[in-house]
Amino acid sequence: MIRSADNDKLKTIRKLATKSWREKLGLFAAEGEDLVTAAQEAGWEPRFVLRAGADVEPELLAGVGSLGSGARVVGVYEQRWSAPGGDLSVWLHQVEDPGNVGTIIRAAHALADGPVVLGPGCADPFSPKAVRASMGSLFARPPARAPLAELPGNRLALSAHAGRTLAQAGFDPPLVLCLGAERAGLPAELEHDAVRIDVRAESLNVAMAASIGLYEAARRMRGDG
């Protein structure tokens, strides 16, 4: 039973709150029973798991959590990255909000067979907020990294300013759905052939747009409706 905040495992968890330490150690932390269970179900071997009351005094574990929720279990895992690929995947450009990155990892797990590929300027998918927002999909479908130039397959960019709508797009696999941050948008070469989601008011965030784009692409690839 760990009874001191000076314990090495607790120190490691505290370090993993910052991106520089996550990169240096190649590790990340998942807080909460749901995430630790998701890791196990996806066959991830933890570096270690600490349970409040069994391995560590509850108040010490609650003190190292990043999400303010006072987790009763924290697992630490080695970072894993997928290769880009699949018939349907997502590429993100400058999506800086970790909650959005995690939510899109979750949406791609639900709706696509390929990973979320992170382009330049995206939030760290192994940050506590992104891991939490992915709700375990990070373990089932680890993200990939690639600049636009190294992206395999056909690109379909979603942009609020496009002339054509999503319904008018082609959906030939392998298809990479490309999305940018709400303000920064996409590289010019992608805006070119982009399509927009038909809306009454311009008010979809990037995670909602990704969910809708993935749903429509999956539906059309199946030949539904």
Next chain:
Amino acid sequence: MIRSADNDKLKTIRKLATKSWREKLGLFAAEGEDLVTAAQEAGWEPRFVLRAGADVEPELLAGVGSLGSGARVVGVYEQRWSAPGGDLSVWLHQVEDPGNVGTIIRAAHALADGPVVLGPGCADPFSPKAVRASMGSLFARPPARAPLAELPGNRLALSAHAGRTLAQAGFDPPLVLCLGAERAGLPAELEHDAVRIDVRAESLNVAMAASIGLYEAARRMRGDG
């Protein structure tokens, strides 16, 4: 220029962080330039607006914010509720997360003509997190409140456990898309005729499901695809 934390307006903003005070006063606060601008564009007259440096010392205003972002402008408004209605709207059951409620208000503003109707057990849409997540859509399309029994129109429930898929549903207006919290689900009478979003893995949160459901309903009502 307000130079004391004892100022009545600052005290009001602090009170509006809690639901009981929001209900008692019938007011809510919107933090940040984007939201105050959205209110103005939607024709909302504020009870008052405080700007850092002009009306109040910046550190005093930052101190009363609820979002930890140190807002430079805070507007206080009277709560407004819509009546249920429209050809396409959303009804939520026990969606307790204010971020999800705000995100769905935003999605409905983008994709539907009716409001988000809050059923029992939903988060307060005028809480700081919900207002922030709505990104101003709360002003353009105020939410409604109604129990299931008082909901006008045809009901289409989305449930992960349904046998039929969304693509197989009918979309006769006026249509109310009904969604529940991820764990609690929907009242039994709705589960009955529910449809599910066709997914590879069961991993969509209620805001993503609402966005996809609204997109599909709007598309089918237009007769696209």
